[in-house]
Amino acid sequence: MTNINQLQTLKLACEACGQKHLKTVAWLIENQAISCDCGHQTTHQNIEELVIQAVNELK
Numbered sequence: 001m002t003n004i005n006q007l008q009t010l011k012l013a014c015e016a017c018g019q020k021h022l023k024t025v026a027w028l029i030e031n032q033a034i035s036c037d038c039g040h041q042t043t044h045q046n047i048e049e050l051v052i053q054a055v056n057e058l059k
Protein backbone atom coordinates (compact mmCIF):
# COMPACT_ATOMS: atom_id res chain seq x y z
CA MET A 1 0.00 0.00 0.00
CA THR A 2 1.14 3.56 -0.57
CA ASN A 3 1.87 6.19 2.04
CA ILE A 4 -1.40 6.18 3.97
CA ASN A 5 -1.89 7.48 7.50
CA GLN A 6 -3.12 4.41 9.37
CA LEU A 7 -5.28 6.51 11.67
CA GLN A 8 -7.07 7.98 8.69
CA THR A 9 -10.79 7.23 8.82
CA LEU A 10 -12.23 6.13 5.52
CA LYS A 11 -15.76 5.85 4.26
CA LEU A 12 -15.98 2.48 2.58
CA ALA A 13 -19.01 1.37 0.64
CA CYS A 14 -20.22 -2.21 0.79
CA GLU A 15 -19.76 -3.57 -2.71
CA ALA A 16 -23.09 -5.41 -2.52
CA CYS A 17 -25.54 -2.83 -1.14
CA GLY A 18 -23.54 0.41 -1.12
CA GLN A 19 -23.91 1.04 2.61
CA LYS A 20 -21.11 3.23 3.94
CA HIS A 21 -18.83 1.99 6.73
CA LEU A 22 -16.50 4.29 8.65
CA LYS A 23 -13.26 2.44 9.36
CA THR A 24 -9.68 3.46 10.03
CA VAL A 25 -6.93 2.18 7.78
CA ALA A 26 -5.38 0.43 10.81
CA TRP A 27 -8.68 -1.34 11.53
CA LEU A 28 -8.89 -2.58 7.97
CA ILE A 29 -5.37 -3.95 7.99
CA GLU A 30 -6.07 -5.76 11.26
CA ASN A 31 -9.51 -7.13 10.42
CA GLN A 32 -9.04 -7.70 6.69
CA ALA A 33 -12.77 -7.89 6.04
CA ILE A 34 -15.86 -5.74 6.47
CA SER A 35 -19.02 -7.56 7.47
CA CYS A 36 -22.04 -5.60 6.31
CA ASP A 37 -25.58 -5.69 7.71
CA CYS A 38 -26.73 -7.05 4.36
CA GLY A 39 -24.67 -10.21 4.96
CA HIS A 40 -22.02 -9.46 2.36
CA GLN A 41 -18.38 -9.65 3.37
CA THR A 42 -15.86 -7.50 1.56
CA THR A 43 -12.53 -9.30 1.71
CA HIS A 44 -9.05 -7.89 2.18
CA GLN A 45 -8.06 -7.93 -1.47
CA ASN A 46 -11.07 -5.79 -2.32
CA ILE A 47 -10.57 -3.65 0.78
CA GLU A 48 -7.18 -2.54 -0.45
CA GLU A 49 -8.84 -1.30 -3.61
CA LEU A 50 -11.60 0.36 -1.59
CA VAL A 51 -9.03 2.07 0.64
CA ILE A 52 -7.17 3.46 -2.37
CA GLN A 53 -10.46 4.66 -3.85
CA ALA A 54 -11.55 6.23 -0.56
CA VAL A 55 -8.20 7.99 -0.14
CA ASN A 56 -8.43 9.36 -3.66
CA GLU A 57 -11.90 10.69 -2.86
CA LEU A 58 -10.49 12.60 0.10
CA LYS A 59 -8.03 14.51 -2.06
Ligand SMILES: [Zn+2]
Nearest residue numbers: 014017036038
Ligand atom coordinates in the same frame (compact mmCIF):
# COMPACT_ATOMS: atom_id res chain seq x y z
ZN1 LIG B 1 -23.95 -4.46 2.31
